Every structure is written in structure tokens, then in C-alpha cells.
Amino acid sequence: MNSKFQHLDLVDILSERHFLLRSITEKLWNDSSEIYISNSEWFIMARIYKKQPTISYVSKHVDISRQATHKFIKSLESKGLVEIHNVENNKKEKCLCLTPLGEECYEKNEALKATLEKKIEAKIGSENLSLLTEILKLDWGLYNEKQ
Template identity: 30%
Template sequence: MNDLIELLYRQRKQLRHVAETMWNSKYELHLTSSEWSVLKSISEGKRTVPELVVQLDITKQGVHKFLQSLQDKELIKTELVKGTKLQKVASLTDKGQDAMQKSLALDYEISEMVRASIGHEQYEQLISILGKPLISN
């Protein structure tokens, strides 16, 4: 019996590994999977620490650790913004935007590798299936 969750996890892990390996072979800037997750979330728009905690399902301490690491690599900048309370807000720097553009190009390259591996029709079916909720409420 195939365990769907385990199969999806293994495929995600393999694709993440391929993406990291390709990135690391092309660029000197090395990022972990977790750093990529945080960076991709920030690339969708400015994010506060609480938003990142909820969106990425990681601890507040983890978010702060990754923000500091990404800031040290000059990919993001943070600022304190006063709203109902003082919050740290993260946004991409020019270097971060450049890294995201390069990452999108690699994502496309990997998508094409998957298409070549499983065939065009199966690729389109996979995209269609994964684009829908797998469990309806």
C-alpha cells in the first residue's frame, strides 16, 4: 500500500534537494531550505514576524534566526513598524530580488526536467491535481 503523505513528502524532499544542488553549483550564495521558504514568503510582500510564524508554521525564535541569517546575507532588510504594537517587518533588498529571479529560473528548469521525465500529459495532469485541494471540507 502506498502512503500518499510519505510519497508527497519524498517527492518534495527530492525536488528541494535538486533545487539546492543546482543553485549551489551555479551561485556562491548558499541558502538552506528553511531560508528559501522564508525568502519566498517575503518575496510575496512585506511580512511581519507573526505573519511568518503562522504562514511557515515555525517558532518565533526560528523566524528571528532566519531573518537574521538572510539579513546577514543582504537578501532582506528589516524595520520596526509601529501599529497596535511595535513589529519587525521584512522586505527584500535588490540582492534578494535578484536571488528570487534566479530561483524562479531554476524552478522553471526543474519543472521542465519533471515534464521530460514523466511526459507532457502526465505533467499537466499532475499540475491540475496538485492545484486543487486534495481533501474537501
């Protein structure tokens, strides 16, 4: 067992592993691409991929303040990754979609994460990876899910 995690409880271990995985995936992307994309921007892109959600929907379904979400969306738009469109019959709402470049980046990042998952599988074994994945997907009965 990794001595760094020996004295941590479940919540802190999950948090540390999450932070580590996000840091690794962000570095893998940014080392292989000229377009810098932050973890917060990836969270937003994940909510948009293959959908056309409204900005308010995205704001409610990412754990980022509404103001920061708008800032990240503008940043994604300026990078050519996201387009903002008017919603038909609604002058107030705007919807989002990934541009072809945005979809390409998202799919390349998914491939990078799959490679990382293969490294984890090689280290802990297929059965342990499957078991871990299934345990994390279970309803832990802690709260009503937002989505």
C-alpha cells in the first residue's frame, strides 16, 4: 500500500486519488496539445458533448459558481471549442454545443484517460479495476443525486 495513503480515511483517499488523476490527465493533455484546457473546462465540455444544453443547465450541473461557469464558457468559446446559440422561442436562454474542434479535443482527451485507465489496470489487475468501478457506481444512499 502507498504509505502516503496509509493514515487517510475513505473520503480523504478518494479526494487524493481524484486530485492525482485529474492532475495527470490535465498534464497529459496540455503536454500533447497547443490548446490549454483546465479541469473546470473539461467538466463543462463533458456536460455539452453530444448534447445542446442551456447555459443554465450546465451551470446547475457542474460544481462551479454560476459566474465562473460563464467565464469558462466564454474561454471555451474564444478557443473555438464551444458555440453559443439562441434558444428558439426564448430570448433569455442560450444553448451550447461543441464545435468540431471541441468534439475532436474531447474525444482525444477520452483516449488519454483510457490509456491512463489501462495503466491502472496493469498495476492493480482487471478484476480489481472492475470491482472498484462497480463499487464507485453503486448507490451509496448518501443523498439524492442531482442528475
